[in-house]
Amino acid sequence: MPEYLLLEMIERMSVAATLAFVLSQTSVFRRLINRRTTKSDAVLLTVFFGLVGIMGTYAGIPVNDAIANSRVVGVMAAGLIGGRLMGVSAGIIAGGHRYLLGGFTAFSCALANICEGLLAGMVHRMYPGRPTPWWLALAAGMLGEIMQMAIILLTARPYNMAWDLVREIALPMIVANSLGLAVFMLIIKTAMVAQEKIGAEQSHKALDIANKTLPYLRRGLNAQSSQETAHIILAAAGYDAVAITDTESVLAFAGAESSHHTPAKTNLTTATRQVLATGQMQIARDKAGIGCAYAGCRLASAIIVPLKCADRVIGTLKLYYTRGDGIGQSDIVFAAGLAHLFSTQLELTEIDRQAKMAARAKMKALHAQINPHFLFNTLNTITSLVRTKPDLARELLIKLSAIFRYTLHKTGQNITIDEELAQVRAYLSIEQARHGEKLVITEDIDPSLGHYRIPSLTIQPLVENAIKHGLQPKPEGGSIILKAADCGQAIEISIADNGVGMDLDAHNPLDYPSGESIGLINVHERLYGQYGSNYGLTLASQPGYGTTITLRLPKCLNDEVEDCA
Numbered sequence: 150m151p152e153y154l155l156l157e158m159i160e161r162m163s164v165a166a167t168l169a170f171v172l173s174q175t176s177v178f179r180r181l182i183n184r185r186t187t188k189s190d191a192v193l194l195t196v197f198f199g200l201v202g203i204m205g206t207y208a209g210i211p212v213n214d215a216i217a218n219s220r221v222v223g224v225m226a227a228g229l230i231g232g233r234l235m236g237v238s239a240g241i242i243a244g245g246h247r248y249l250l251g252g253f254t255a256f257s258c259a260l261a262n263i264c265e266g267l268l269a270g271m272v273h274r275m276y277p278g279r280p281t282p283w284w285l286a287l288a289a290g291m292l293g294e295i296m297q298m299a300i301i302l303l304t305a306r307p308y309n310m311a312w313d314l315v316r317e318i319a320l321p322m323i324v325a326n327s328l329g330l331a332v333f334m335l336i337i338k339t340a341m342v343a344q345e346k347i348g349a350e351q352s353h354k355a356l357d358i359a360n361k362t363l364p365y366l367r368r369g370l371n372a373q374s375s376q377e378t379a380h381i382i383l384a385a386a387g388y389d390a391v392a393i394t395d396t397e398s399v400l401a402f403a404g405a406e407s408s409h410h411t412p413a414k415t416n417l418t419t420a421t422r423q424v425l426a427t428g429q430m431q432i433a434r435d436k437a438g439i440g441c442a443y444a445g446c447r448l449a450s451a452i453i454v455p456l457k458c459a460d461r462v463i464g465t466l467k468l469y470y471t472r473g474d475g476i477g478q479s480d481i482v483f484a485a486g487l488a489h490l491f492s493t494q495l496e497l498t499e500i501d502r503q504a505k506m507a508a509r510a511k512m513k514a515l516h517a518q519i520n521p522h523f524l525f526n527t528l529n530t531i532t533s534l535v536r537t538k539p540d541l542a543r544e545l546l547i548k549l550s551a552i553f554r555y556t557l558h559k560t561g562q563n564i565t566i567d568e569e570l571a572q573v574r575a576y577l578s579i580e581q582a583r584h585g586e587k588l589v590i591t592e593d594i595d596p597s598l599g600h601y602r603i604p605s606l607t608i609q610p611l612v613e614n615a616i617k618h619g620l621q622p623k624p625e626g627g628s629i630i631l632k633a634a635d636c637g638q639a640i641e642i643s644i645a646d647n648g649v650g651m652d653l654d655a656h657n658p659l660d661y662p663s664g665e666s667i668g669l670i671n672v673h674e675r676l677y678g679q680y681g682s683n684y685g686l687t688l689a690s691q692p693g694y695g696t697t698i699t700l701r702l703p704k705c706l707n708d709e710v711e712d713c714a
Contacts, residue, residue: 157210158217158325172197172337191231195238198227202243202262206250213310215254217318220247222329224262225293228269229281229334236273240266254314257305261297268293280341286334290327297322352532355483358385359490366494370456370464372412375401378491382468386483390448390469396425396462405471409443420453421465428462430454430485434474449473452480454488458496459554466491490528496553530583545582548575563705566633566640567599573609573631580616587626588616594633598640602705604675610668611644611686611698619648619696627695639684640702647695653688669698676702 201223209218220243228236244262248255272281272289281289298315305311361381365374375393379401382391390404399412409415418440420431433439433451441448448469456464466488468480527549534542552575581588612629620627630645658669673686680703690696 158219158321191235194231195227195235196242198223198231198235198239199242199246201226202239203246206243206247212318213314214252215258215314215318216247216250216252217322219326219329220244220258220262221265221290221293221297221322221326222333224266225269225286225290225330226333226337228266228271229273229286229289229330230337231270232273233267233270236266236268236270237263238266240264253307253310254301254305257301257303257311258297260304261300264296264300265293268296280338281334283331283335283338287327287331290330291323294319294323294326352486352535354386355486355490356528356532358382358487359494361385362491363494366491367498369498370395370400370495372400376403379403382487386468388468389471392467392469393456393464394421394467395464400464404469406441406443406446406448409446410441420451421467424453424455424465425462428455428457430481432476432481434476436473439469447471450475452476452484454484456488456495457492458499463495493553527579527583530579534582541582545579548578551575552579562605563602563707564605565599566601566603566642569603569605569608570594570599570633572605573612576609577612584616584620584626588620589626589628591628591630592632593630595635598633598635600706601640602707603702604679607672607675607700608642608644610672611700614668615644615646615648615696615698619646619650622649636701638704640704642700642702643697644700645695645697650690650692650695652692653690657688659686659688672700676700 202220203223205219205222206216209216209220211217224236224240224243227239240263244259247262248259269289272285275285276282298319301311301315302308305314358381362378365377365381368374370393379391379393380403382388383403388404390402390406390410392402392410393400394417398417399410399415402410402412402415417425420433420438420440424431431453433453436446436449439446439448439451449472451467451469453465453467455462456466466484468484470476527545531542531545531549534545552572577590581590608631612631615629620629627647630643632641632643632645634641634643659673669686669688676685684702685700687699687701688696689699
């Protein structure tokens with residue numbers, strides 16, 4: 150084996166490293182990290198890896214009517230990153246190109262590339278949802294090249310030429326290409342870890358800011374709350390200036406160039422109006438995009454994101470840099486996340502405003518249902534799952550959004566038991582993600598009761614009470630049994646837990662309310678007020694053995710009490 154062949158192939162590994170770096174900077178790669186690749190993305194990646202393989206052919210070294218090449222790097226990288234289909238498809242592209250070049254090893258090399266893509270796809274299955282470790286990529290590359298040499302010996306003719314070729318190129322290609330594949334995957338993994346770290350840091354920063362701004366945004370979107378919020382973002386996020394608007398004017402501005410960007414002097418820019426009209430994020434990469442009429446303004450780039458309440462755009466959040474084209478991917482992730490949290494907070498504020506217009510009992514029930522601690526505990530749970538279980542994190546986000554929308558639109562209404570239970574199950578899914586095996590849920594629901602109506606937000610506060618006061622004090626957790634039974638002219642729904650229990654003789658929350666029993670009292674008062682003294686809640690409990698809350702209500706098919714059974 151000539152030493153020059155090994156050295157030259159190792160020198161050409163820089164091509165693989167460069168291509169890996171290029172791939173890691175693309176938007177397709179970012180979608181691949183977040184598991185949001187589309188069919189077109191998969192096709193683009195397959196073609197990309199096939200072209201990497203073709204480049205490996207052209208960068209190869211002619212040897213005895215054949216080519217010592219690095220084609221395997223692109224083919225096996227496709228399989229290690231995208232699975233068997235992508236690996237085989239990239240192998241067909243790169244191998245098919247090699248076949249068209251001719252030579253006595255043309256068929257052997259083409260077949261070997263397809264087999265190597267399949268091998269890499271099988272290795273990919275060992276690490277679903279995660280990048281293949283470099284050491285496994287190294288081992289897979291060595292095995293793939295050994296397999297290629299075996300295929301050449303088995304299929305290339307004349308045999309003596311195949312043997313001479315393998316004897317000369319085997320060790321250089323096995324060593325150089327396996328190293329090249331390991332370097333390729335190491336760069337990809339490093340980029341993925343960096344992207345995930347940025348996302349986690351930005352999520353943590355957004356949650357911290359949202360927590361600090363909660364007391365102000367609970368007052369609604371006005372000049373005072375916006376100004377306090379803008380100063381908090383400016384201090385925590387590292388931007389040069391921050392502005393907040395409603396649909397008609399600038400409410401607050403903090404940071405660089407605030408002397409001529411005061412709300413009284415500033416009109417809404419074209420970009421801001423476009424965000425208000427479309428509800429889509431806009432990025433201004435230069436002064437023209439910002440649209441400031443002041444000649445000496447130093448603000449040079451900005452990102453503008455909509456603030457929404459119940460799918461209605463009610464304002465914008467604007468983050469500025471004094472350097473041109475300063476908006477990067479991390480800023481986009483941060484701004485979108487922060488705007489989503491602010492929108493949730495503002496939607497909760499709207500819920501509070503509507504609740505104050507309703508009866509006092511309904512208002513308290515709403516506050517018991519949605520509170521900042523539940524929101525942030527849930528968001529922290531979702532943040533911790535983003536990297537390890539992205540599908541579960543997405544599912545919890547959808548359910549969290551469903552809970553908030555449900556609360557906004559259904560509060561104060563009578564809905565079917567099926568609708569109420571759907572909301573309870575969404576809530577329990579989030580709690581089970583938080584508590585894991587410490588929370589076990591069992592249901593025994595009579596399906597024939599689903600069409601009867603019940604006041605909204607009736608069962609969930611009772612389930613929440615059971616988890617918070619019954620099970621959480623137990624280190625080992627426990628279980629909840631949710632039942633709904635037909636009792637003739639009435640329906641009985643019970644929530645039983647095996648938690649710490651309580652001494653009802655010493656203190657019955659229904660007889661002597663306290664701050665911890667507001668959820669129970671609100672549900673009991675609403676049922677009593679709507680249906681009469683024969684309906685409401687009853688408690689059964691024993692210290693150390695758990696608590697059972699029984700909810701009794703009439704069979705109603707509409708909102709008129711007179712029509713109830």
